[in-house]
Amino acid sequence: MLASDDDILSRAEAWKGAGKGVAIATVIETWGSAPRPVGSHLIIDEDGNFLGSVSGGCVEGAVVAEAADVIADGKPRTIEFGVADETAWRVGLSCGGRIRVFVERVD
Amino acid sequence: MRLDLLKILNEERAARRATVLITNTQSGEQRLVKGADIAGDALAEHLDAALRMGKSRSIEVDGQTYFLTVQAPPARIICIGAVHISQALAPMARLADFDLTIIDPRTAFATPERFPDVRLLAQWPQEVLPDLRLDRYTAVCLLTHDPKIDDPALIAALRAECFYIGALGSRKTHARRVERMMAEGFAEADLKRIHAPIGLDIGSVSPAEIAVSVIGEIIAALRKKPLRAEPKA
Incomplete structure (x- = not known):
């Protein structure tokens, strides 16, 4: 099992090396009781396979969906979770925390 | 993230060398600073502080937001x-x-x-x-x-x-x-x-x-x- 976020970055390199489109999502800010610390990574490939986590599983699905767009157009973006009403995002963090996630393509 | 930067990041970590990846989260622009080059960097103070704590973090400099992906070898x-x-x-x-x-x-x-x-x-x-x-x-x-x-x-x-x-x-x-x-x-x-x-x-x-x-x-x-x-x- 891949334990640390660092191992996950090695895997992102391996996926890219194998010819896959790959995106890296990174928790860049947290407020309140966010489940995963700043710097945590989730990596996603073009087929929707993913590894690592940016939350306790609450928002991974949404990040994976966003990553597909990032892999397609190459534009990095920052998405925020946990303020369900004020954003376009339906998903929220049940723990009451908020997180901001930066998603970028490996080029 | 550029693949070449990702490669260096992974290599430096394997060699137990400190590295910080600096990402402008608005533009997506990135650069990588190796531990040995931190002292001469414009953001030296921020990089050093982040490395000392061993934690990735966001910083604001001149109205720009940068995310520092910090790789400090485990002590x-x-x-x-x-x-x-x-x-x-x-x-x-x-x-x-x-x-x-x-x-x-x-x-x-x-x-x-x-x-x-x-x-x-x-x-x-x-x-x-x-x-x-x-x-x-x-x-x-x-x-x-x-x-x-x-x-x-x-x-x-x-x-x-x-x-x-x-x-x-x-x-x-x-x-x-x-x-x-x-x-x-x-x-x-x-x-x-x-x-x-x-x-x-x-x-x-x-x-x-x-x-x-x-x-x-x-x-x-x-x-x-x-x-x-x-x-x-």
Whole structure:
């Protein structure tokens, strides 16, 4: 099992090396009781396979969906979770925390 | 992230070298600064602070938001001397997430029975330290009282700029140690970096209490800025 976020970055390199489109999502800010610390990574490939986590599983699905767009157009973006009403995002963090996630393509 | 940057990031981590990836989260622009180049970087102060804490974080500079992906090697403690203090230090180091190695060529001391679940090397420091590759993220504790064993490790630790070097022994013992190191060509300023007598001054008596003072001193050396560190009395 891949334990640390660092191992996950090695895997992102391996996926890219194998010819896959790959995106890296990174928790860049947290407020309140966010489940995963700043710097945590989730990596996603073009087929929707993913590894690592940016939350306790609450928002991974949404990040994976966003990553597909990032892999397609190459534009990095920052998405925020946990303020369900004020954003376009339906998903929220049940723990009451908020997180901001930066998603970028490996080029 | 550019693949070449990702590769360097992964290589540097494998080699236990500090690295910071700087991402402008608005533009997506990125650059990578290796540990050795931080001092000369425009963001040196921010990079150094983030590395010291070993934590990735966002910073704002001139209205721009940057995310610092910080790769600090996990801090290690190397104890020279499989002595009573080391026995107490071992479980404490594990709890505080330090990676611990104990070195002592005296096979009567360096036994697995005395040190269960600890990386223990029953060899001379000069034999094993080159392979362990001391660095800025390594703390070295000299605990044998024996210059034959301690000194080669001390020389290696000073050369590698280990973030912490502590040495057991009275002030008199330390004065003689300083003399020997001056004879080896070290300057007084280098030798001031040695914490001796080892450990925070909390009035420790037992080996376990001394181990607490040593762990505390190591944490302070790792986390506090040198400028804010209090001079030793």
